[in-house]
Amino acid sequence: MTQVTTATVAQPDAAQKTNIIDTDVHERAEPHALVPYLEPMWRKYITDFGWQPDRVLPYTQYAAGGLDRLDAKLPDGRPGGSDYEVLRKQLLDEYDIDYAILTGWLDASGLHPGWPEFKTALMSAYNDWQIHEWLDRDERLLGSIHVNAHEPHSAAREIDRVGAHPRMVQVILYIKDKPFGEPYYHPIYEAAVRNNLSIGFHHSENAPTALGFHRYFIEWHTLVSQVFMSQVVSLIFNGVLDKYPELHIFMIEGGFTYVPHLISRSDQQYRQLRSEVPWVKRLPGDIIREHFRFATQPTEEMSLERFLQLVDWCDSDELFCFSTDYPHWDFDSPWESLPQGIPNDLQRKLFSENAKNAYPKMPALRTGTA
Amino acid sequence: MTQVTTATVAQPDAAQKTNIIDTDVHERAEPHALVPYLEPMWRKYITDFGWQPDRVLPYTQYAAGGLDRLDAKLPDGRPGGSDYEVLRKQLLDEYDIDYAILTGWLDASGLHPGWPEFKTALMSAYNDWQIHEWLDRDERLLGSIHVNAHEPHSAAREIDRVGAHPRMVQVILYIKDKPFGEPYYHPIYEAAVRNNLSIGFHHSENAPTALGFHRYFIEWHTLVSQVFMSQVVSLIFNGVLDKYPELHIFMIEGGFTYVPHLISRSDQQYRQLRSEVPWVKRLPGDIIREHFRFATQPTEEMSLERFLQLVDWCDSDELFCFSTDYPHWDFDSPWESLPQGIPNDLQRKLFSENAKNAYPKMPALRTGTA
Numbered sequence: 001m002t003q004v005t006t007a008t009v010a011q012p013d014a015a016q017k018t019n020i021i022d023t024d025v026h027e028r029a030e031p032h033a034l035v036p037y038l039e040p041m042w043r044k045y046i047t048d049f050g051w052q053p054d055r056v057l058p059y060t061q062y063a064a065g066g067l068d069r070l071d072a073k074l075p076d077g078r079p080g081g082s083d084y085e086v087l088r089k090q091l092l093d094e095y096d097i098d099y100a101i102l103t104g105w106l107d108a109s110g111l112h113p114g115w116p117e118f119k120t121a122l123m124s125a126y127n128d129w130q131i132h133e134w135l136d137r138d139e140r141l142l143g144s145i146h147v148n149a150h151e152p153h154s155a156a157r158e159i160d161r162v163g164a165h166p167r168m169v170q171v172i173l174y175i176k177d178k179p180f181g182e183p184y185y186h187p188i189y190e191a192a193v194r195n196n197l198s199i200g201f202h203h204s205e206n207a208p209t210a211l212g213f214h215r216y217f218i219e220w221h222t223l224v225s226q227v228f229m230s231q232v233v234s235l236i237f238n239g240v241l242d243k244y245p246e247l248h249i250f251m252i253e254g255g256f257t258y259v260p261h262l263i264s265r266s267d268q269q270y271r272q273l274r275s276e277v278p279w280v281k282r283l284p285g286d287i288i289r290e291h292f293r294f295a296t297q298p299t300e301e302m303s304l305e306r307f308l309q310l311v312d313w314c315d316s317d318e319l320f321c322f323s324t325d326y327p328h329w330d331f332d333s334p335w336e337s338l339p340q341g342i343p344n345d346l347q348r349k350l351f352s353e354n355a356k357n358a359y360p361k362m363p364a365l366r367t368g369t370a
Numbered sequence: 371m372t373q374v375t376t377a378t379v380a381q382p383d384a385a386q387k388t389n390i391i392d393t394d395v396h397e398r399a400e401p402h403a404l405v406p407y408l409e410p411m412w413r414k415y416i417t418d419f420g421w422q423p424d425r426v427l428p429y430t431q432y433a434a435g436g437l438d439r440l441d442a443k444l445p446d447g448r449p450g451g452s453d454y455e456v457l458r459k460q461l462l463d464e465y466d467i468d469y470a471i472l473t474g475w476l477d478a479s480g481l482h483p484g485w486p487e488f489k490t491a492l493m494s495a496y497n498d499w500q501i502h503e504w505l506d507r508d509e510r511l512l513g514s515i516h517v518n519a520h521e522p523h524s525a526a527r528e529i530d531r532v533g534a535h536p537r538m539v540q541v542i543l544y545i546k547d548k549p550f551g552e553p554y555y556h557p558i559y560e561a562a563v564r565n566n567l568s569i570g571f572h573h574s575e576n577a578p579t580a581l582g583f584h585r586y587f588i589e590w591h592t593l594v595s596q597v598f599m600s601q602v603v604s605l606i607f608n609g610v611l612d613k614y615p616e617l618h619i620f621m622i623e624g625g626f627t628y629v630p631h632l633i634s635r636s637d638q639q640y641r642q643l644r645s646e647v648p649w650v651k652r653l654p655g656d657i658i659r660e661h662f663r664f665a666t667q668p669t670e671e672m673s674l675e676r677f678l679q680l681v682d683w684c685d686s687d688e689l690f691c692f693s694t695d696y697p698h699w700d701f702d703s704p705w706e707s708l709p710q711g712i713p714n715d716l717q718r719k720l721f722s723e724n725a726k727n728a729y730p731k732m733p734a735l736r737t738g739t740a
Contacts, residue, residue: 062646179581179589210580210596211549211604218643219549219607222636226580226596234581237589257634261627266592268670272700273588276432300638309679330642 019352019365020334023295024202024252024323025091025100027134028081029126034106037125037132042118054112057205059217063329072327080327081105084137091326092140095334098352098365100326101142102134103172103202103252108148110174110204119148120158127162135167142362144172144200149185156191163195169359170197170250174204175227181234189244196360198248201231228254229262232292236266239279241291248358252295256320260313263288289316293358295323296350297332304339308346317346321355389722389735390704393665394572394622394693395461395470397504398451399496404476407495407502412488424482427575429587433699442697450697451475454507461696462510465704468722468735470696471512472504473542473572473622478518480544480574489518490528497532505537512732514542514570519550519558526561533565539729540567540620544574545597551604559614566730568618571601598624599632602662606636609649611661618728622665626690630683633658659686663728665693666720667702674709678716687716691725 031046031053038046045051064070065080072080072090081087091097106126108119126146135143145168147155159171171192173180180201192199209223228251241247266284274280280287302310311317324332334351342350356362401416401423408416415421434440435450442450442460451457461467476496478489496516505513515538517525529541541562543550550571562569579593598621611617636654644650650657672680681687694702704721712720726732 062643177581179584182585208580209600210578210593211547211600214549214600214604214607215552216607216646218639218646219603221643222603222607222639223580223596223600225631225635226593226599229596230579230581230584230593233589233592234584237584237586237592255635257631258628261595261631264627264670264672265595265625268668269588269592271671273432273591276586276588298638300634301641302634306683309683313676313679 018347019098019367020095020322021352021355021362021365022091022097022100022324022326022334023250023321023355024103024297024325025087026081026105026325026327027087027102027130028079028105029129030078030082031106034122034125034129037128039121039125042121045118051118053106055205056213057220058213059220061329062217065329067329068327069329069331084134087326088138091324092138095324097140099140099142099363101144101169101200102130103144103200104130104146107146107172107174107202107204109150110176110202110206112176113150116148116151116154120151120154123147124158124161127158131162131165135165139167141167143168144170145197146172147188149173149180149188152185152187156187159188159191159195159197163191163197166361167363168197169361170200172200172202174202175207175231176204177206177208179234180231181236181238181240183238186240186243189240189247193244193246198250198359200250200252201228202252203227203254225254225258229258232262232288233266236284236287237277237280239277241287242279242281247291248293248360249291250293250295250321250358252323253297253325254294255298255300256294256296257300257310259288259294259319260310263314285315289314289319292319293321293354294319295321296338297323297325298330299332299337302339304341307339307342311346317349318354318357320350321358322351388717389468389737390465390692391722391725391732391735392461392467392470392694392696392704393620393691393725394473394667394695395457396451396475396695396697397457397472397500398449398475399499400448400452401476404492404495404499407498409491409495412491415488421488423476425575426583427590428583429590431699432587435699437699438697439699439701454504457696458508461694462508465694467510469510469512469733471514471539471570471725472500473514473570474500474516477516477542477544477572477574479520479542480546480576482546483520486518486521486524490521490524493517494528494531497528501532501535505535509537511537513538514540515567516542517558519543519555522555522557526557529558529561529565529567533561533567536731537733538567539731540570542570542572544572545577545601546574547576547578549604550601551606551608551610553608556610556613559610559617563614563616568620568729570620570622571598572622573597573624595624595628599628602632602658603636606654606657607647607650609647611657612649612651617661618663618730619661620663620665620691620728622693623667623695624664625668625670626664626666627670627680629658629664629689630680633684655685659684659689662689663691663724664689665691666708667693667695668700669702669707672709674711677709677712681716687719688724688727690720691728692721
C-alpha cells in the first residue's frame with residue numbers, strides 16, 4: 001500500500017539554465033551582533049543583562065546539526081547563516097542563484113508582545129545590521145524588513161524608515177499565535193503598499209498547532225502548515241486583500257501541499273457563509289490566485305504526475321515559488337527537491353517568474369528570460 | 371481563473387441501488403431529557419440549578435435554521451434530531467438508509483474537564499437514554515458510547531458497562547483542545563478494543579484552530595479540518611495504532627480533502643524524524659490506510675475527475691465513508707453531495723463497505739451486497 005517515492009534528481013545542467021530566486025534564506029543575527037546598531041540606551045539589556053529571545057518550543061531540532069545543516073555551522077561554533085562568505089559559497093555560488101531573499105531569524109513578530117519599545121528598537125537595529133552586513137555586500141541578496149507586528153504603528157514607522165532601500169523587497173512577519181488579518185494589524189499592510197513591498201509570513205518556533213504543543217517535535221513539525229492556513233483564512237475573510245488590492249503575500253516555510261485543500265475548503269465555506277463577510281467580494285480561491293504565493297520548502301517527495309495534479313488542482317501555475325530554507329537541516333536543493341521532468345514553462349515560473357511577478361521591487365533577472 | 375463547479379446530482383435510482391451506511395447522524399438530548407436516566411443525586415443540578423454545557427464558541431451558526439436544517443426543527447421549538455419519527459421520515463426512509471450511526475451532541479469529551487463526577491454520571495445517563503429512546507426503536511440505528519475522555523478510567527468503566535449492547539458500535543470522543551494520542555487517554559482505546567468497538571472523533575464547538583477563535587464564524591468553520599489533522603498526528607506518533615493493532619478510528623465531520631496533504635506531509639516527516647518515535651514502525655500513510663476512516667461531510671463541490679484524483683492520491687479507495695450530518699444546516703444528501711458518475715465499485719465502498727469493514731460490530735447490510 002505504500003506509495004513508492006524516490007528522491008528525484010534534476011540534472012544540474014538543466015537547473016543551471018533556469019534563473020533561480022530563492023525565496024527563503026536565513027541570515028542569522030545573535031543578539032550581540034546587533035549591539036553596535038542598537039540605540040545606546042538599550043545596549044546594556046543585551047551586554048549586561050543577557051537578553052535572549054523567548055522561545056516556547058519544548059523540543060530541540062534533533063538533526064545532526066540541530067536547526068542547521070551540519071556543514072553550514074561555523075568552525076567557531078556560530079550557527080548557520082552567521083557568515084556571508086559561507087552563505088555565498090554554499091548557496092549563491094553553488095547553485096548559481098540570481099537572488100536570495102533574506103528572511104532572518106530574530107523577528108519580534110514571533111516573540112511575546114511584552115516589552116514593546118525594546119523590541120521595536122531591536123528590529124530597527126536588525127534592519128540596519130541586515131543592510132550593512134548583508135545587502136551592502138552582495139547585489140544578489142534582497143532584504144526583508146523586520147518589525148514588531150504587535151505594535152502596528154511602530155511597525156509602520158519602521159517600514160517607512162527603511163522601505164526605500166532599493167533591495168528591501170518585503171516586510172516579514174514571523175507567526176506566533178495571532179491571526180494577522182485582524183484590523184489591528186492593517187497599518188502594517190498599508191505601510192507595505194505605500195513602500196512598494198510585499199508581505200512575507202514565516203513560521204516561527206513560537207507558533208502553535210490547533211491542539212497546542214504536542215508531546216513530540218515530529219508532531220509539531222508535521223502540523224506546521226496549520227498556522228499558514230490560519231493566516232490565509234484570516235487575511236482573506238478580514239478583507240485585507242479587498243482593502244489593499246496591490247498587495248502580494250508570501251507564505252514561507254510551510255510547504256505547499258495544503259493549498260488545494262485550503263482553496264477547496266475556503267471556496268465552499270464562502271459559497272455557504274459569505275453573508276457574514278460582505279466586504280469579501282470574490283471566492284477565496286480567486287483571491288489566493290491573485291495575491292498569495294507559497295514558498296515550496298519543505299517539499300514532500302512525490303512523483304511528477306502528482307506534483308502536476310497538485311498544481312492543476314489550484315487552477316493556477318503561479319502560486320508556488322522555489323525556496324531552499326538555507327541553512328536549515330531540511331534545506332531543499334534546487335536540483336533535488338522537486339520532481340524531475342517539470343515542463344520548462346512551469347519550471348521557469350516555479351524557480352523565478354512567480355516570485356518576480358509578486359515582488360514589485362524585484363530587480364531584473366541576470367539572463368533576462370523573465 | 372475560478373474553477374467552475376456545479377452541484378452534481380446522482381439519480382435517485384442509482385443511489386437507491388447502493389446500500390447506505392450514514393456515519394454521522396445527530397440525535398439530540400437537551401439536558402432535561404436525561405434527568406430520568408440520571409442517578410438521583412445529580413438531577414437537581416439540571417432541574418433546580420439549570421446546568422447547561424459550557425460553550426466557548428463566540429459565534430452563532432447563522433444558517434436559516436441555526437445549527438439545524440430549517441425543516442428539521444420541530445414545531446414545538448425543539449432542535450433537529452430531537453424526535454425519532456421526524457428523523458426516520460427525513461433521513462432513514464427518505465434515503466433508504468441501511469444504518470445510521472448516531473453521533474450525539476452532548477458529549478463531555480468536548481466540554482471543560484471540570485466537575486468530572488457529574489460529567490461521568492451525565493454520560494451514563496446519555497447512553498441509557500440513547501439505548502432506550504433510539505436504539506430500541508429502530509434496528510437501523512447504531513449507537514456511539516458517550517464518555518468523559520478527560521477521566522479515562524471512568525470512561526473505560528462506562529465503555530465496559532454498555533459496550534456489550536449489540537448495536538453500540540463505537541466510542542465517540544468530541545474534540546476539545548487536547549491531543550488524544552497521549553498515553554493518558556489510552557485506557558479508552560484499550561476498553562474500545564476489549565469491547566469490539568471502533569473510536570469516532572467528532573468536531574465540537576469547543577475545538578479551536580491553530581490561532582484560536584478568529585473574528586468570524588466563517589474563519590473557524592473553514593479551519594475545522596485542523597483539529598482532525600492534529601488528532602491523527604497525535605494518535606499515530608504516540609503509538610496508539612502500534613499498541614492497539616485491531617483499532618479502527620473514524621474522523622467525523624471534518625471533511626476529507628485534507629487527507630492527501632496529511633498523508634504526504636506526515637510520511638515526509640516520518641522519513642526525516644522517526645528516530646524520535648521508535649515505537650512507530652511504519653509510514654504514517656500506511657497506518658492511516660489500515661486504521662483510519664474519514665466521514666465525507668462536509669463535502670466540497672468538485673468534479674468527478676478531481677474526486678478520483680484525490681482518492682488516488684491517498685493510495686487507497688477505502689478511506690472515505692459517506693455521512694450526512696443530519697440534521698445540521700450543511701447536511702449532505704446521499705444523492706447530491708458527491709460527484710455524479712463515481713464507478714460502481716468505489717461508490718459501494720464509499721456508501722457502505724468502507725464503514726462496514728471498519729466497524730467490527732456492524733450488522734449485515736440488508737441486500738447482502740457487502
